[in-house]
Amino acid sequence: HADAAMYLAKEKGRNNFQFFTSEMNAHAFERMTMETWLRKALERQEFALHYQPQVDIGSHRIVGMEALLRWNQPDVGMIPPVQFIPVAEDTGLIVPIGEWVLLEACSQNKAWQDEGLPHLRVAVNMSGRQFRQKNLVEVISSILKKTGLEPECLELEITESIAMVNADETVTKLHALKAMGIRISMDDFGTGHSSLSYLKQFPIDTLKIDKSFVQDLTRDSTDNTIAAAIAAMARGLKMKIITEGVETEEQLTCLKGMQQGDVQGYYFSHPLPPGEFAALLRGGQPLGEMTPDAGKA
Numbered sequence: 001h002a003d004a005a006m007y008l009a010k011e012k013g014r015n016n017f018q019f020f021t022s023e024m025n026a027h028a029f030e031r032m033t034m035e036t037w038l039r040k041a042l043e044r045q046e047f048a049l050h051y052q053p054q055v056d057i058g059s060h061r062i063v064g065m066e067a068l069l070r071w072n073q074p075d076v077g078m079i080p081p082v083q084f085i086p087v088a089e090d091t092g093l094i095v096p097i098g099e100w101v102l103l104e105a106c107s108q109n110k111a112w113q114d115e116g117l118p119h120l121r122v123a124v125n126m127s128g129r130q131f132r133q134k135n136l137v138e139v140i141s142s143i144l145k146k147t148g149l150e151p152e153c154l155e156l157e158i159t160e161s162i163a164m165v166n167a168d169e170t171v172t173k174l175h176a177l178k179a180m181g182i183r184i185s186m187d188d189f190g191t192g193h194s195s196l197s198y199l200k201q202f203p204i205d206t207l208k209i210d211k212s213f214v215q216d217l218t219r220d221s222t223d224n225t226i227a228a229a230i231a232a233m234a235r236g237l238k239m240k241i242i243t244e245g246v247e248t249e250e251q252l253t254c255l256k257g258m259q260q261g262d263v264q265g266y267y268f269s270h271p272l273p274p275g276e277f278a279a280l281l282r283g284g285q286p287l288g289e290m291t292p293d294a295g296k297a
């Protein structure tokens, strides 16, 4: 443990969580430590949500936001979600953590609305285990009641892999959620293996084109063909599109040539702590450097 503690101390402040010991299997130790920490994180209030704007591709105005979980572990600093979410999922801790995320996102959104800011949707990521909870519909409905947020202002993000685990159950569950009035989006679309025949049956409002198709986006790239095809399919299925991971003007220009809908990415804004996000909302300005083409048409 001494070795590990030293390494942890050295790593403190850095943005990654990795350490090794000579005597122990590093992976097992890492999991064990992470699990111990994770068990205390909720009651010690170590979690926070950051919010990333989603903007209309034409006007660059904020139309929604994605809530992204942040864990500030006191001994090592920020631990990214890709590292702790799988552990939370395996241990079942994702269920209470996920409920906290839902409650926090809904009450924050409602607080902004009560302040007089525009009524926007807030997107919350679902994990597989959380989505499969028997009482998910009741949990969400009680959170909406408790916070007073309109269901239309909550969007749940699920992935293809989550949806396809038991596709028939997914269809039923999504219909129950839709009946409450909340919105559903398919995250990381194109990276999992969903069956198109099921996609047709899922009551999905929005396809989120995964950022891996945006990274190398130029006018005549393969990714351009893929992104355009997903956008065309979404149009045909009467679904909206959100493209994530937009970082450059070139990528944005490419997307503008092929799709309507919304975009999200570092080009417009990184995920922000609530105070900074609220400041953006109050400013009411279009985001990004490129002049929006809203007034042109």
Ligand code: C2E
Binding pocket: 052, 067, 068, 069, 080, 081, 082, 085, 098, 101, 125, 126, 127, 157, 187, 188, 211, 244, 245, 246, 247, 264, 265, 266, 267, 271
């Ligand atoms: P995701 O849902 O696909 O979220 C988008 C990720 O891309 C976020 O990473 C975001 O910060 C990042 N991102 C946004 N714009 C850009 C960009 O322009 N370029 C690049 N390279 N990346 C961009 P983050 O916050 O580290 O989250 C990673 C994943 O962790 C999320 O992927 C989601 O699957 C999961 N996650 C985050 N918060 C939660 C949560 O509250 N619950 C659950 N179950 N999963 C969550």
Ligand code: MG
Binding pocket: 066, 125, 157, 187
């Ligand atoms: Mg997401």
Ligand code: MG
Binding pocket: 125, 159, 187, 188
């Ligand atoms: Mg995801």
Ligand code: MG
Binding pocket: 187, 188, 208, 210, 211, 244
């Ligand atoms: Mg995604």
